[in-house]
Amino acid sequence: MSIFLKNLEIKNFRGIGKRIVKMEKFEKINLFIGENNSGKSTVLIFISNYLKEIQKNTGLNFDPSQNLDLSMEDTNSPIEFSSNMSIELYQAGLDIINKEKRNKVMSFFDDILLNNESILKLNVKINEKGNLEKEILDKNGELINFINMKYYHDCLGDIAGALSVSLSNTSTPSTIWREVIDDYFRLFKSSLQPIKIIPTLRYIDEVGNPFDDYSGKGLIECLAGLDRPDIKNSNDRLKFRKIENFLRDVISNLNATIEIPTNKSAIIVEINGKRLPLENLGTGISEVIMIATFCTLSENEIICIEEPETHLHPILQKKLINYLNKKTSNQYFISTHSASFIDTPDAAIFHVYLENNQTMIKEAILNSDKYNICHQLGYKASDILQANSVVWVEGPSELIYLRYWIECVDSSLVEGIHYSVMFYGGRLLSHLSGDGEEQDDSEEEDVQRFIQLPSLNRNSLIVMDSDKKSDDDKINNTKKRIKKEFEINGGYVWITQGREIENYLNYPDIQEALKANHPRIYDGQDKDGQYDHAFYFKRKPKSGKIEDSIEEKADKVSIAKWIVDNHKQSFTKLDLNDRIYGVVNFIRKANGLEEIEIKPPTGD
Structure with a gap:
């Protein structure tokens, strides 16, 4: 699954004020839907400007001359953001930590910070001078402070030795703690993939411009390179075929082809023997092919897209989002005011709205939440x-x-x-x-x-x-x-x-799924009948009891996902x-x- 940024909390950024905006779970497709001027592009701007700089730069500070996007209601408060990172991701990134100190740092996170499989939160503040202040919060959102905490002294002492830092007493572990925070911050940076943005204004321009962004400049030459790649880039031809197949689906013609003429003056589409420039098929077709091309060129990246519905019929919108979801490997953050995206399978839907002139963001989980979004956007039930x-x-x-x-x-x-x-x-x-x-x-x-x-x-x-x-x-x-x-x-x-x-499921498959998803309490099957509860199972005896009991609250969603992921179907x-x-x-x-x-x- 292409989920590189797992969650995000933002405070004091543009229209977001002192009330923290929490987005607790991102998916591959993340949609930010709201009215005009509600701030639905705020998260995209933060990711494409600020997280992008953090991801690609070795420096830890921002250039204050670039006019940082401080909160409009309080320009004296620093921009603040938080994101979680699990122990698995920390382990995956250990190669950037010096080998001599790796075991001690890992032990510290394993035994002290991440016991019981808890998750830590990286919190970063960016002040008006562009300086970064980094903190680590516990699973309750409280700042972890090791000053005068005897409980951590021995472990910190071990890490001090690994880092060749002296630890004189329990009240001065700040140097060691700073090393741990810096390691954690570098690991967060390494967890982010390259970040790109597809802007609202997109166009295919004349030949000669470099292909250095996703506005459409240089796209013709880029496609020409994909169509006729050199030996070292032979896989680029596969990308060209994916784009061509998407065009065929969009225009409902299985024989359509794309070609770039020798003078690279246009993108030519051949349909049933007729050759036409892409733009002659309509602005919507040109627009959707452009976006699909950008997202095919990128692989395993974070892509921000502003208002992809521009010039697109609802059917084209649905075909585009389905292509991004099924045929590409990126994680997407999309701002939109179109209800056509709201039923995208497995997408995270975030409602962006104004409350007391502050941008608020709330995940739309229930149908009633999605209905409220559509109502606010002016859609009628019959439209949906x-x-x-x-x-x-x-x-x-x-x-x-x-x-x-x-x-x-x-x-x-x-x-x-x-x-x-x-x-x-x-x-x-x-x-x-x-x-x-x-x-x-x-x-x-x-x-x-x-x-x-x-x-x-x-x-x-x-x-x-x-x-x-x-x-x-x-x-x-x-x-x-x-x-x-x-x-x-x-x-x-x-x-x-x-x-x-x-x-309707095979009973042995159900038992295998129950055991895989409830290993600590599963102790055997219950009843297998046409009119029995298929998901009831015997659970292991609780402490102090001899006989087991029947568990009636299996996680049906997790079981369903396991059945599907393991192709258990008859x-x-x-x-x-x-x-x-x-x-x-x-x-x-x-x-x-x-x-x-x-x-x-x-x-x-």
Whole structure:
């Protein structure tokens, strides 16, 4: 996974004031969505200007003549940022530490700072003179201070010996501590990959300019070099082919080719025997090919992209983000005000907004968070729900399985382009689960609103657990109502033949996944039946007890990821084979594609 910058906290930078803005988990694709002038480019500017300088320069200070981006509300406070780094990353970077002191420093981090697999936080302040002040915070965000702490004296003494630094008493370990902080800072720098930015204004200019940034200057000559590389750079031809294949997907023509003429005057696209300059295909096509080219040229880098949706139709936006996600190796930080990116699979979505004239950033995790973003941007619900097909699932684990099963049967279907996934959750789950409790008026209203959704998009599909405890058990009334409404509106309804979706998995694979994800407490299988809870397992006895007990709270998402990552799938269980082909053909029909033939189930 291309995740080089894991998290970030920023304070006193541009529109961000004294209230710390926390982004606790970055993914490969990170989207910063907000209204104009909300500060959605703030993080990109910080990464592309400040982290880039830290990553590439050996010096530890910034040039104050460059007008540092201090907070607009308090120019006297230093810019401050923090980022976490785990012990694994520290070990990976030990080669930059002097071999003679490596073991002592490593022991210090292992035994004292990082016991119990905790994580430390590097905190850096940049004042108005460009000077850097570095600190290390503990897992609670508190400054680690070794002054007058007898507990650390012996370990610090060992490190002092390794560093050839004298340690006279417990009140003066600052020199040794400074060495440790500097090592930690250098390791943070080494963990960052090269950083580039694709600006808002992009254009393909005339021949002759050097290709030294990602604005479009020199792009024609760069592509010419990829098309006809010398022997030492023969792999560049593969990059050219990737760009060409992306063009074919964008314009829906499998025979299209790209060529650069001898005079390098334009990028020529040949379609069915006709040769046209790229810009003749439309500004949107030219724009999306340009961005895809930049991101293909970069490998294992951090790329910041400002407003990639400019001139792009929503379908082109989705195709671009899918290409970046599936076909490139970079980590992306993207500022946008387009809702078309909001359902990007596995992306981290951050809502950027103003609160008391300060830029605030909050991760959008729940559907309600994403809805609020769309509402603030001026989108209507119908704008979002008019995807070619909308698939409703209960939660993240169901999404992981369904996405994987669809790809196994028809890898040409792409989430975010051919279908979008929505979660039904919250109080509605209790009505779908068959708990037998009566509904109050507000709960009935929730169900009533939900069953109206297929009328907004007739290509709606829903997957529901049956929750049956035996073969004689009945589907509850709420599920029956939903099934009826979806089918009346032309939708597809899948109610599991077993108790829940996990009953479609091979039971030995479930046990292997449970043991791998819960090694400390897993002690054996429970029951393997069509209507049993497939994820219940026997746990090891707790201290003081003789008999083991049944564990009912396995991490379903981690198990689902393990099953998928290890390709543990068979379509032989229950009616899974027929169901997944039904889902695939429903989505294909919604996209105007021909149905595919149902093949016999494969697997153990």
